[in-house]
Amino acid sequence: MKIVIADDHAVVRSGFSMILNYQTDMEVVATAADGLEAYAMVAKHRPDVLLMDLSMPPGESGLIATGKISADFPETKILILTMYDDDDYLFHVLKNGASGYVLKNAPDEELVSAIRMVHKGGTYIHPQMATSLVREFIKKDSESADNDPFNSLSKREIEILPLIAKGYGNKEIAEKLYVSVKTVEAHKAKIMEKLNLKSRPELVEYALKKKLLDF
Numbered sequence: 001m002k003i004v005i006a007d008d009h010a011v012v013r014s015g016f017s018m019i020l021n022y023q024t025d026m027e028v029v030a031t032a033a034d035g036l037e038a039y040a041m042v043a044k045h046r047p048d049v050l051l052m053d054l055s056m057p058p059g060e061s062g063l064i065a066t067g068k069i070s071a072d073f074p075e076t077k078i079l080i081l082t083m084y085d086d087d088d089y090l091f092h093v094l095k096n097g098a099s100g101y102v103l104k105n106a107p108d109e110e111l112v113s114a115i116r117m118v119h120k121g122g123t124y125i126h127p128q129m130a131t132s133l134v135r136e137f138i139k140k141d142s143e144s145a146d147n148d149p150f151n152s153l154s155k156r157e158i159e160i161l162p163l164i165a166k167g168y169g170n171k172e173i174a175e176k177l178y179v180s181v182k183t184v185e186a187h188k189a190k191i192m193e194k195l196n197l198k199s200r201p202e203l204v205e206y207a208l209k210k211k212l213l214d215f
Helices: 010-021 035-045 062-072 087-095 108-119 127-146 155-165 170-177 181-194 200-209
Strands: 002-006 027-032 049-052 077-082 100-103
Touching: 002 010, 002 035, 010 027, 010 108, 027 035, 035 049, 035 062, 049 062, 049 108, 062 077, 062 087, 077 108, 087 100, 100 108, 155 170, 155 181, 155 200, 170 181
Parallel strands: 002 027, 002 049, 049 077, 077 100
Antiparallel strands: none
16 A cells, blocks of 8 residues: 655654555655645555644644545545644544544554554544543533433423324314313423424424434
8 A cells, every 4th residue: 555654753754654664565655744745745646545743833734734635635544643642633633534543652563553444444543542532422412412402392292292293183182191272282382482393394394303203
């Protein structure tokens, strides 16, 4: 596989080139000192994998270059190589199109394995960063659930919503749930208000999206 290394330190580029060229299935075809040069080298050589440092002053950063390269050359897998074990860096580079994130102080074997993994289409995350990624995913999933207006409905409103969507009238719902018609009307009004719905067709569409008509 063809590899390009982008790092602002010549000694780092040289060191990693030696490690990778020693592998029988890898060849470093070019190196770059900043993001702009990395883009140019990828455009010229179309490597299988790009090893990209995040911070490469004073040139264009690896983070910005990652977004551009992943958009213009999606066939090139980008593996971020950095000293930063910061959660924010991890999330940003993955969102910008990187296929992996490995620390510079990781063992040579880990770097080689990470390159092979992303080359095959996988995603590599340094073990100590994986926990942070899972934790953030759970947090965002929880925040998303908290922001869903459906979760503000009471148990009774959740009972009534699919019945309205199925076409039951207020009197029929009242008889079915053993409540008064006025109670049904009040719940219906609250449902429409909480979900910001203006009409029955909108309510039916909402119920379908939420798969509420299955019960």
